[in-house]
Amino acid sequence: MNNPPANPNPLSQRIGIIGGGQLGKMMILEARKLSFRVVVLDPTPGCPCHGICDEHIVAAFDDREAIAALAEKCDVITYEFEDIDAGALLELERRGKRVYPTASSLLIIQDKFLQKQALKEGGIPVPEFACCGSAADVRVLGEKWGWPLILKARRGGYDGKGNAVAGSAGEAGEAAASLGRGDFFAEKWINFDMEVSVLACRGLDGSVAVYPVGMNEHRESILRRSTVPAPISEKAARSASEIAGKVMRVFGGVGMFGVEMFVCGDEVLVNEVAPRPHNSGHYTIESCVTSQFANHIRAVAGLPLGSPEMTVGAAVMENILGSGETEGPGSAGGQNRINGTAVPAPLYGAEAALAVPGVSLHVYGKERSARNRKMGHLTAVGRTVGEARGRAAEAMRSIRI
């Protein structure tokens, strides 16, 4: 890790972001409050970050020349997704560029097997897991731990992609084959009560801010709803918070991390860690003293972290997912375009949704909608979880995309 040089005006730093999607967009909206200049690298001309950054380098994520050009223009580099070329980031660090979260922490986290090993070695409770080379290995583990088993590709999975369930010895071959040719590992099946996540941020000075525990509900392996605070025992909540703080020290991460966990009664096990602001932390924009995006920007710029405390009684975040394909760019929206900015895929019902008390709407501005694509989200705040939940549900009933 390269420590930043003493800078009397840290706000003069230029921030480079690899990835121009909704996470990058929400980072930029915070960075702009402090007048940071921002350059984005993303292959999509009309990506959500286009039009709010100072420069948009339109290039593939694995284009090393483009990454070098980004670094040339910026003082610090961050990213909004973990499946990027960590080798390119290592190279930047070698040349003295600051990259947060660091390339070395990314290298471990983006390999889910190494990630789990690091967590285990760091004393973090995780489900039992083991390396697999073949379907035969899966069958051996199934006999040992019992069926079903969950198989996970070591790299590249997200939103349930890269995971497979082997329900019995007979299914082991098919499940392993469904993951493609990459390496994978097996994990013991956990009969959890619920999935939760804890967002945590680590500053350059080693200080850690831990957000409240949220409950996550998935459908088709995609996050649909986060409810904060999570309805779990005080003991489990304390465990989850402590574990998230510990995870930040294991990886020596700088910036926001999302720590996904399983809760079984009072017991908490870590499922997965994401080295970036996390979908389950979007509620923090309206509900906490400092949002996950504000703290991420503070962290990567070497500024002190803000309080992660909630200012409202409860918050419920609902993802707004595409229902089907829309026409691509250049069709109906073509004449409606301003300076290359995307014409967002239409979202209907905003009016009715915003009429519900305590509801804020976020539309990412993607040109193309597709089934289960994350197009936006809404957050409802309330005095109680019940109130926030009712408001979120009422608002969601109006939204069509």
Place this chain on the structure above:
Amino acid sequence: MNNPPANPNPLSQRIGIIGGGQLGKMMILEARKLSFRVVVLDPTPGCPCHGICDEHIVAAFDDREAIAALAEKCDVITYEFEDIDAGALLELERRGKRVYPTASSLLIIQDKFLQKQALKEGGIPVPEFACCGSAADVRVLGEKWGWPLILKARRGGYDGKGNAVAGSAGEAGEAAASLGRGDFFAEKWINFDMEVSVLACRGLDGSVAVYPVGMNEHRESILRRSTVPAPISEKAARSASEIAGKVMRVFGGVGMFGVEMFVCGDEVLVNEVAPRPHNSGHYTIESCVTSQFANHIRAVAGLPLGSPEMTVGAAVMENILGSGETEGPGSAGGQNRINGTAVPAPLYGAEAALAVPGVSLHVYGKERSARNRKMGHLTAVGRTVGEARGRAAEAMRSIRI
């Protein structure tokens, strides 16, 4: 007023903003959350809105062709300051363009004498005032109301500019002359306990959202600090809120208005109305369910208003003003420029300020600093006014600009 056509997707509207300063910037950061496309008109190439809007028309505010070009590109037009060519806006409305606040309300508000008359006729309590043609008129009023008197230019004043105090009959001539050649009027001097303001927003449907009462402290006629809630009697607070709601109905305004008032015991008098988000409402970004900028965008886009309720116990906003001239654009920052974006004038001490709990910092990104120029602000939240005030003061001690 032109009512908007029924639009199943109001988020597809393009918003035009006249003025690219900090108020425009904070409007855009909210508009972007909903993926509105935004075009700005401002004569300064590196103004705070540059780099976050889809297009920046670099033109003078009185350039009617540029205003027409802005309207051509947009579905709805709003503005961040009131001293603009209302005739040009009337012309846009005549051609069927939506302008909020409406040109007719702006025409009355931007003439402080007509504004006061409209308030009085609407049953709003205001200090005694009367039209003046000359210093002789001032002397007559002084004999009637007692000295001192306050003289106000009918048009163009802000931050104390356009105001003069005549302490006695002998000073009437000099005070009147200091206002230049424009028309002016006189107002009875009010020995107020404090100045307060109430932000209010009116939606297209006529609904009104009224924010809590804030106390404002000025120095050299420039707002320095707003404290919310204001330490006034319950009766005065109720009066102030009711008056603000009434003011919104008097002008039929659409969008955010700032209503400045004097408090004398339980009595409340309106001093001035600004037809836009107001400096004293910046605290709403961190402290209310819906910020003044979010509600302004909702209002001009014809969306339902959000709750103005506070989510924190108290908030204190401090303006960060320039202490002296900095080098202009193109000097030291020239090589540091990205795609024409301004290199903001340096601000020192952000690190120490952000280390104070509950503090958020906003830097407007202006290239050139000047004495008393508004360069940024900070908001401290806390459980009590005392806590927020202490935090704000501590943070301000570190800031140097």
